[in-house]
Amino acid sequence: MSESSHTTTSIDCYCGRRAVIRTSWMNENPGRRFLSCLNYKDGGCGYFHWQESPLCDRARTIIPGLLRKINRLDDENKKLIENKQNLEEINKKLIERNKILAERNRNLVQEKKKMRLMLVIIPLGFSLLWMILSKMNFGSKSAGLEMIG
Numbered sequence: 001m002s003e004s005s006h007t008t009t010s011i012d013c014y015c016g017r018r019a020v021i022r023t024s025w026m027n028e029n030p031g032r033r034f035l036s037c038l039n040y041k042d043g044g045c046g047y048f049h050w051q052e053s054p055l056c057d058r059a060r061t062i063i064p065g066l067l068r069k070i071n072r073l074d075d076e077n078k079k080l081i082e083n084k085q086n087l088e089e090i091n092k093k094l095i096e097r098n099k100i101l102a103e104r105n106r107n108l109v110q111e112k113k114k115m116r117l118m119l120v121i122i123p124l125g126f127s128l129l130w131m132i133l134s135k136m137n138f139g140s141k142s143a144g145l146e147m148i149g
Helices: 057-148
Strands: 006-011 019-024 033-036 048-049
Touching: none
Parallel strands: none
Antiparallel strands: 006 019, 019 033, 033 048
């Protein structure tokens, strides 16, 4: 018989210790409580007494199936919890990655604004330089011709 937990009683077992209440999870007596020695798992003194009446055939048929279903659901729940934890970790990483990408995007937007400004300023600068040089060249051409002739 396998059992989950136990509770101490006021009844002593054969070795003088307090007997404990345990629950059987075997197919023949699922959920049925019994008294046993505290050291039952290690053999103990052999004290054993059913605390409850035997289960009816229907209960012995239904309870094991329900227990298996509970165990399957518990296993599935553990997997879901593990998956949830994994997804939460992935989500944290994605949030951090998103922050980094958002910062990069802000930097690129600033660079783009600077480049657009440069696209306006540089041609204007060249135009202004061209105008200045043109005026200087016209003045120097005539001055240069006078010197030659």
